[in-house]
Amino acid sequence: MILDLIASRNYAEETEVRAMPMVLRIERVDPPSRTALLEAAAASAVAVCLDPRADVGGEWHEPVRAWVAGRIRKVARRARGAQWEAVQALPGVTITVNGASVRSLLPVLVTETPREVAKLQISGSDLPVDEPGEVPEGARLLYVNPRVEMSAGKLAAQVGHASMLLAPRLSETELKAWAALDYRCAVRTPSAAEWDSLVHSADVVAVRDAGFTEVEPGTTTVLAV
Template structure:
């Protein structure tokens, strides 16, 4: 069983057969979250799309890093415990010396164009290191940009055009999306994507196109015929519970 198997069992139970796992009785002291640190320098902030693409790649890179994916890996226990619960993520912004400080913590940094994001090992929230706790969660928004055509062979993470999200919130959501996508892909396809560094494209469709992308009442059919899977938010911040924030689409 891969480290992502519990994720597929819970969020894509229609492919895996088991009933969805109920995590409503989680002990608050045991709640874990993956910090995603977004590098947003004051003088030269990155483009929003590139930053989201870096965050999306970094999140899945931590999960499938040999240190996490292998049963004997030094990160395996922490990542497995996190995936067994809700896959919470908290995005924070950093610059200068604060960005440099988080590079010493266990995680993976990904650079896309002018943007950098680092996904860290998912700790218990109460045990989050000081270098992370001192970083701001708010103030992570960036203006919309025009990223251009989707690169050939890249999966697309479609943001809900009807649900405004800060860059920090969107970073967490696209991180969820790459994890779900990786959990469902055939092994050979996943290995190819991993070898390339998990490139992906984050785009916002027109509202009419969004309606065609959302899986609706047949998630299994949507995955099998169109290669799409939806991220539904738990509703802790910014959006209502059950909102589809992102639709991940398998590379064509």
């Protein structure tokens, strides 16, 4: 049911704004690498949607259904120390990749964002660009637009969109194999020429941003292979 809604993207006119809060763990001492944090974000976002609790009859189904039926907005915030520990008690899924952790929370009305989340900072989530290693076996590739500058927080939301939009394109067997790897993703930035070749391929899912922050409306930000 949730995958069908994601696949259709024929949302009705929204009367209430809903969003998925994404909490990025960025400690002051020993912060995570940018790539690992983005990969954790991509995995945790789709993990919420494919969690058994989001199935019909599950306790998460209605909040996820209502959110997916509209625009799949996400708001990434940073947390450290006690702030990070506090959000672990909220409904959601935490994924850790190479020491980088992100907790994607159950979507809520923006006006009802939990206090523990609302007080977290949206800005200041950027991290230096790093050189990722080899693509792990079984990981789903997500390519970032090399011509568009985005903060780590903005990109966390974008790769989360990409992993979600990719899921309905996979077979049941592929989804089970992906779930067994905690929805492992590999976030990479191709050359401009590689991007131009990929963006016109029929074998990719494109994320086109609504343009609320950082980029122009309609910008293609991420491609999922």
